[in-house]
Amino acid sequence: MKLMRAKTAGFCMGVDLALKKLAALIETPGGARAGETSRTIVTFGPIIHNPQVLEEYAAKGVHVIDTPEAIPASATVVIRAHGIPEPTRQAIAARGAEIIDATCPKVKKAQTLIFAQARHGKVLLLFGEEDHPEVKGLLSYATAGACVFNSMDELDELSLPHGPTYFLAAQTTQDEQEFLRIRDYLKNRFGSELTVLATICNATMNRQQEAMDLAAAVDFLVVIGGRESGNTRRLAQVARTAGTPCVHVETADELSPGMFADYHTIGLTAGASTPKKIIDRIQQVLESY
Incomplete structure (x- = not known):
């Protein structure tokens, strides 16, 4: 079996920036602002659409809230990469919370x-x-x-x-x-x-074009990413529209050798919110077949 991996698979600039902002908050010495003994960090909505990433941050004490009323006292609120409605931002500010805007540029x-x-x-x-x-x-x-x-x-x-x-x-x-x-x-x-208005981002267009090119060159395409991720779902849609068999998975646990028994060339791509370590792991599993 031959494996072809998309060069654009994985984090886009907006996702990378959002996660770096969140990581910088967590890594602040003592986890607090000046004069504080601790810091409560929450994200308004899932910071990106990847459940495995969200689980990692939850284990570090970063939780997701969905309403301004749920903001804990003296919390730092990180705005998700997808952005939020302007009235919601105003409501968060009215609560007196520190706002870190991680909306994708x-x-x-x-x-x-x-x-x-x-x-x-x-x-x-x-x-x-x-x-x-x-x-x-x-x-x-x-x-x-x-x-x-x-x-x-x-x-x-x-x-x-x-x-x-x-x-x-x-x-x-x-x-x-x-x-x-x-x-x-x-x-x-x-x-x-x-x-x-030209509002579709270049990263999205490049990933979709590469998915089309990959779909034309392989017998079967594996798309990796969260099921809530719109850009990941569209990569799978691109392959299916091209007539190439395709599976959308979040982790390597969803794969089995029998899925690929009838195929010789496998393509591998991933959505813009998929961590490299998950992509690497799935590539290792596929290569083991």
């Missing part, structure tokens, strides 16, 4: 671009997963209104009268090829009145 940029359009009264058309935390954050900056859709079919079902002026954006980890199809469709419908 690409998500921050998308928030800023969306607000710049919305302040002129434009309505957002957002290509994304409505329940995803990043999307909830982006929507909070669409002050003139927004519509969310996750496919061309969902877009077709939306009632979009010609009165408002619209602008189009995407969740930073969305499928670029699908976004371009949606862009062309809406341009044909609304013409030059439609503003299109």
Whole structure:
């Protein structure tokens, strides 16, 4: 069996920065700010979408909270890499908590671009997963209104009268090829009145392109990452769309030799929130087959 590993597999810049910020807090001598004997660190929402990473930080005393009311007294609150809605940030600040913003810079940029359009009264058309935390954050900056859709079919079902002026954006980890199809469709419908924002990050596009190239070169593709990770799920979707058999796993425990009995060339890639040690371990297991 031949194994091919994607060069882009694993942490992206935004995830790496977020985890470094959290690690720096934990590693502060004594674990506290000046004048304190201890420090309570919480993350607002899971800092990234990887359960194994979250378990490691929980073992170090870092817990996840989901509401401002749950913030412990004198806590340091680390904002998740996906960002949070602006009203939530204001509510956290009102609690008097120290805020460490670990929002991915690409998500921050998308928030800023969306607000710049919305302040002129434009309505957002957002290509994304409505329940995803990043999307909830982006929507909070669409002050003139927004519509969310996750496919061309969902877009077709939306009632979009010609009165408002619209602008189009995407969740930073969305499928670029699908976004371009949606862009062309809406341009044909609304013409030059439609503003299109480039909010899909380069890391996402590069990973998706490499997944497509890998899918074309192998008999079977293994995608590694948290099941709550949207960008990881889309890597698996890319392979399946190309017609390449694929499995999405979180750890090596989910693999068995029988899964690969009929294949000669195996591809290996991973989402942007997957630690290198998990990828390395799965590669070792596959090589042992």
